[in-house]
Amino acid sequence: MSNIVTNTASEPAVILRGVKKRFGAVEAVRELDLEVERGALVGLLGPNGAGKSTAIRMIMSLIRPDRGELRVLGGDALDAKDRIGYLPEERGLYRRMRVGEFLIYLGRLKGLPRHGLTARVEGWLERIELPGVFRSRCQELSKGMQQKVQFIGAVLHEPDLIVLDEPFSGLDPMNARILITTVQDLHRQGRTIFLSTHQMAQAEQLCERVVLINRGEKILDASTREVTQRFSPRAVEIEPLAGVEAARIALESIRGIESVRTAEDGRTAVMIVDEHTDPHFVMGVALAAVPCRRIEIARVSLDDVFVRLVTEHGGHARQPARGAA
Amino acid sequence: MSATNKSSGFRFSRIMTIASREFRHTVLTKGFIFGAILFPMLMFVVIGVMPFLISNDQVPVRGTIVVADSDGSVARAIEIAFAGYKKPKDAEKPSSATAISDVLSKSQRGDLQGLDALTDITTTVEVTVRRMSIDDDLAAIRDQVQSGELLALVEIPAVLLAADPPTDADISLLVPSNSPAKTTGLFARVARQATVAARVERTGTDLAKALSLVREPRAETARLTSTGEHAKENLELRFMIPGGFMMLMWIAAFTSANQLLTTTIEEKSSKVIEVLLSATSPLELLAGKILGQSFVSLLMLSTYGAAGIAGLAFLTMLDIVPLMSLVLFLFWFLLAYFMVAAIMAAVGSAVSDLREAQSLVQPAMIVMMVPLLLWLPISENPTGWLATITSFVPPIGPFVMVLRTTGAVEPIPPWQIGLALAVNGVSTVALVWIASRVFRIGVLMQGKPPTPMELLRWARTR
Numbered sequence: 001m002s003n004i005v006t007n008t009a010s011e012p013a014v015i016l017r018g019v020k021k022r023f024g025a026v027e028a029v030r031e032l033d034l035e036v037e038r039g040a041l042v043g044l045l046g047p048n049g050a051g052k053s054t055a056i057r058m059i060m061s062l063i064r065p066d067r068g069e070l071r072v073l074g075g076d077a078l079d080a081k082d083r084i085g086y087l088p089e090e091r092g093l094y095r096r097m098r099v100g101e102f103l104i105y106l107g108r109l110k111g112l113p114r115h116g117l118t119a120r121v122e123g124w125l126e127r128i129e130l131p132g133v134f135r136s137r138c139q140e141l142s143k144g145m146q147q148k149v150q151f152i153g154a155v156l157h158e159p160d161l162i163v164l165d166e167p168f169s170g171l172d173p174m175n176a177r178i179l180i181t182t183v184q185d186l187h188r189q190g191r192t193i194f195l196s197t198h199q200m201a202q203a204e205q206l207c208e209r210v211v212l213i214n215r216g217e218k219i220l221d222a223s224t225r226e227v228t229q230r231f232s233p234r235a236v237e238i239e240p241l242a243g244v245e246a247a248r249i250a251l252e253s254i255r256g257i258e259s260v261r262t263a264e265d266g267r268t269a270v271m272i273v274d275e276h277t278d279p280h281f282v283m284g285v286a287l288a289a290v291p292c293r294r295i296e297i298a299r300v301s302l303d304d305v306f307v308r309l310v311t312e313h314g315g316h317a318r319q320p321a322r323g324a325a
Numbered sequence: 326m327s328a329t330n331k332s333s334g335f336r337f338s339r340i341m342t343i344a345s346r347e348f349r350h351t352v353l354t355k356g357f358i359f360g361a362i363l364f365p366m367l368m369f370v371v372i373g374v375m376p377f378l379i380s381n382d383q384v385p386v387r388g389t390i391v392v393a394d395s396d397g398s399v400a401r402a403i404e405i406a407f408a409g410y411k412k413p414k415d416a417e418k419p420s421s422a423t424a425i426s427d428v429l430s431k432s433q434r435g436d437l438q439g440l441d442a443l444t445d446i447t448t449t450v451e452v453t454v455r456r457m458s459i460d461d462d463l464a465a466i467r468d469q470v471q472s473g474e475l476l477a478l479v480e481i482p483a484v485l486l487a488a489d490p491p492t493d494a495d496i497s498l499l500v501p502s503n504s505p506a507k508t509t510g511l512f513a514r515v516a517r518q519a520t521v522a523a524r525v526e527r528t529g530t531d532l533a534k535a536l537s538l539v540r541e542p543r544a545e546t547a548r549l550t551s552t553g554e555h556a557k558e559n560l561e562l563r564f565m566i567p568g569g570f571m572m573l574m575w576i577a578a579f580t581s582a583n584q585l586l587t588t589t590i591e592e593k594s595s596k597v598i599e600v601l602l603s604a605t606s607p608l609e610l611l612a613g614k615i616l617g618q619s620f621v622s623l624l625m626l627s628t629y630g631a632a633g634i635a636g637l638a639f640l641t642m643l644d645i646v647p648l649m650s651l652v653l654f655l656f657w658f659l660l661a662y663f664m665v666a667a668i669m670a671a672v673g674s675a676v677s678d679l680r681e682a683q684s685l686v687q688p689a690m691i692v693m694m695v696p697l698l699l700w701l702p703i704s705e706n707p708t709g710w711l712a713t714i715t716s717f718v719p720p721i722g723p724f725v726m727v728l729r730t731t732g733a734v735e736p737i738p739p740w741q742i743g744l745a746l747a748v749n750g751v752s753t754v755a756l757v758w759i760a761s762r763v764f765r766i767g768v769l770m771q772g773k774p775p776t777p778m779e780l781l782r783w784a785r786t787r
Contacts, residue, residue: 062769092597109601
């Protein structure tokens, strides 16, 4: 596979400005603003029915927004289909078609020359740990294998922009890991990757930036590091050797501590740090004052942020009654 | 940079890639290979071989028949008939014996109506006729017939030889149980005709003369066209040829269009459509699918058409289908196919399964049945007002024009052909355009099928 050449165009790979889409009475996407820089790996998060797939379909020009501006790779996605790879949420293959023939067909549609296409497909099948299925019919493969075949269909033509809608759903941990590694490789080559998921652990592991939408609205758009910092609980967890109660007075006397509570495990004390104090300073003082088995700054998971923000934003969205697939 | 750096706009190569897949995956199925290729070939082989099978199947007729009649005149006539019989390839001239023999032998050439019992016999016939005498034992003769020693026992009631025979008296013909149907048919016809000959002979009338007098002359109809030409009338061909062409066109167009409907629904229900639409535009997908299926229908048309033309060549009747009619037929077919295909593709894109498709396809099917209903009236008068008006009514126009151009004795005015091509051509383009509008929205829709009004709204949506 050839390495990507740095794209000199300054315009982001994906731009959505004030994009709106309604299906009957349901407003699937409301005034969505979004930018995906070239070469970035961005995750689009949100609960079921939040409008992720609708947003992605609009990016792919499969459906048109009712309002707003939408640019992909400097223009309309329709004009750049050969430079975009897409894995839709709804997996679909020609059931009776052979795997190799199907991938060659997709490659041809994406403008790949016939010469060398078979070798390219076989190479990808090897790479993604699907050897020996070139001549198998799609219907003979397991669901996970079919998903990997479709993934190859999305990246076979080495696109500049790769859009993956829930790429890891339904995959076992082994296959998910293979796909994650491949996505990371593609990102390292400089390809822009925009993926939707509601599996926070994978988003946290993969994405440089996350965009959270709920009920068609963007409620968070920040780098993964920023999210962790912004939603950090400002807490230090310590497991004293003498027990929580014995250490409580010493811990409460540290400057900048608002309160100390016992964690659910009964062995750990959680010190809540005020907003003017650096948790690292608190950690150093506590370590000197109380002999302990373990001490660390409490981390927030993307999962916690997701639940908190979605709950604050009014809970899960409703599913459209009828609309695009 | 991506591996593909060509322009991603509307690309003919993509359309051809889709068309090629559509063609291969329809044609390379057992059902298609049997139905569209092997079946017409088999049909042609059977039609070609059948006459040989039938003629070879005939067994020689050799043996004796016993005739029981009141005065021996029928037995004599039968005897003369068989004696005068020669296998057609040997019968250069009629045999000459008596007047009856002349008549009966002439009948071998089919010159005379009524006495043609031996005209279609191509096998060896060596029959001895024995007249039943008063000493013969009827029961013994019946036993001999039953055992196959005798070919037949023919009993002619005396009343049948009267000048005014009753209508309720019949000749009795007894044959062995395993006697071939062709042989018994031959005996029955010879007996009937010999009875007539004997009856006429009794009146002293010359049979040949009498038959000549009552023979109905044939009427050869020729239509005098506006150009002053005489066009020979052939009633059977006048209806069958246009009907055959139209049916061929109808079947080929609908088989492929139906396939288009099915594959579109399959692509939608298997969710592969979204993968395809990420690589191609709806219009390219639709164009590729319609084009691919048009190749399928042309292949089908070729196999059936070739079988038909080979059949006509075999019957030395190629001249009844002028070359111009065949050229025009191709145009009418393409117009008809693209119209039907556009309708089917639009419906296929809008529904999720075949059951839902039925309700939307039904109105179109009713319209498309009209040419079948109009076959006889239009073939009867291909230049009449009904034929002329319906030629300009899409989507039935191309079917009507096929009926007219292949069946009309009077040439269809060129302006009508031109106008029909223009009207139906414009309608085809319009229908394909509307179908593409419906298709691009329909293929991504799920849920309950749209109403016809919703389809119209989709067609108007920008």
